[in-house]
Amino acid sequence: MHVVVVTIGSAGDLFPFLWMGRTLRARGHRVDFLAPVQHEPWVRQAGLDFHGLPADPAVLDHPDLWHPTRGLAVVWKATRPAMIEVPTFVDALDPDEPRILLVHPLALPEAQLCRDTQPLMKIAAAYLAPSNLPTVHDPLLLGPWRVPPWVPHPVRRLLWRGLAAALIDPVALPDVNAARAAAGQPPVKNLIRYLSHIPDLSITLFPEWFAPTQPDWPRPLLRCGFPLYDPAPDAAPSPALEAFLASGERPVVFTPGTGNRQARRYFEDAASAARELGLRAVFLTPYREQLPEVLPAGTLWQDYVPLRSLLPQAAALVHHGGIGTTAEALRAGTPQLVVPLAHDQFDNAARVEALGVGMSLHARRLNAARLTQALRELLGREAPARRASEVAARLAAPPDATALCLRLEFLLSA
Known part of the structure; x- marks a missing residue:
């Protein structure tokens, strides 16, 4: 079976697709992996055939990238130069060879254009987080706004349509319809x-207990667990980290995500909270320039540490709410304080609270005093840690890779 994998975004978007690509390759299938050029080392390390897609690192500095409502437009525009390369790559392949295009949801418009010219092709979409699948059912968050449970479904549908008409369609449809017009296809309206x-x-890359299947999700649907992929599972911690962890109490880990270069205020508040509470802390970011010049006593900066090895030794994790980071904390049984900024993070934060494994604090309301109070409450309660340990037991076994392969094989053979 020939599978063409297409993804975009940061490491959090990349790693789940690497897990699927490696799974399919291990079963003997041919895998071509299309991803932003900066991810080439990780893809090559995974043993997959890499094809680079253009990416502009300047998008990480766009002032609206982490805005709760304007962030989607920034991401969409940033991914278009890469996505228009996908049909070019597929058009060069043998049209008489059946294959599967396994794609990130933002690549679906281009996947449709590919299938129009290669009817033997099948398209599988992999959804990394529940909010990638719109629904009118609870919990319903429209960006940062939570819709109360008592709001009837017809009103929820109107709210969704209004949100799409105001924030999604004006941004995305001009590009989608321009590409469709060039291919001789009619425009779409929604x-x-x-x-x-x-x-x-x-395919959902999160388990049923984290987000139950909704009646209005697309069918056919394959439910998978979190594909917790670690590019270097046996890597030893740095000597500095090893010594730090051995020298005192478990630290609180702070990270705004690997792709966040606009977190100076976040780390200033984190430093103030750590100082006020007398916490030992680990600050995780590849960008040292956004940290305070002088860190509080008992605080260590690391540019990258696999969360799989660090979080079991942490007292709590304060993070942005990306689905990969959320899942790693669930696996480690680490209490979480989620500080969502944009995209899927509000929905993930709500699910963390619903599971009882942590709390959330909207990034727009973040300051040193609120962060200090939230951490004092989280660390002072036994319930989140106990509940986190119970949830971690559900992630002791990896997701069923065989079921994924069998379903894709059946899809192509059908």
């Missing part, structure tokens, strides 16, 4: 409805 009908198979 992006969300259009995307939901493209895949031949939809």
Whole structure:
């Protein structure tokens, strides 16, 4: 079986697709992996055939990248130069060879254009987080706004349509329809409805207990667990980290995500909270320049540490709410304080609270005093740590890779 994998974004977007690519390769299938050029070392290390897609690192400095409502437009525009390369790559392949295009949801418009020219092709969409699958059912968050449970479904549908008409369609449809017009295809009027009908198979990369299947999610649907991929599972911690962890109490880990270069204020507040509470802390970011010049006593900066090895030794994790980071904390049984900024992070934060494994604090309301109070409450309660340990037991076994392969093989053979 020939599988063409297409993804975009940061390491949090990349790693789940690497897990799927390696799984398929191990079963003997041919895998071509299309991803932003900066991810080439990770893809090569995974043993997959890499094809680089253009990426502009300047997007990480865009002032609206982490805005709760304007962030989507920044991400969409940033991914278009890469996505228009996908049909070019696929058009060079043998049209008489059946294959699967396994894609990130933002690549679905281009996947549709590929299938128009290669009818033997099947499309599988992999959804990394529950909020990638629009629904009118609870918990319903429209960006940072939570819709109360008593709001009836017809009103929820109107709210979704209004949100799409105001914030999604004006940004995305001009690009989608321009590409469709160039291919001789008619325009589409509603992006969300259009995307939901493209895949031949939809795959959720999160378990049922984290987000139950909703009646209005696309079908056919394959449920998978968190694909917790570690590019270097046996890597030893740095000597500095090893010595730090051995020298005192468990630290609190702070990270705004590997792709966040706009977290200076976040780390200033984190430093103030650590100082006020007398906490030992680990600050995780590849960008040292956004940290305070002088860190509080008992604080260590690391540019990158696999969360799989660090979090079991942490008292708590304060993070942005990316689905990969959230899942790693769940696996480690580490209490979480989620500080969501944009994208899927608000929904993930709500699910962390619903599971009882942590708390959330909107990034727009973040300051040193609120962060200090939230950490004091989280660390002072036994319930989050106990509940986190119970949830971690559900992630003791990896997701069923065989079921994923069998379903994709069946899709192509059908």
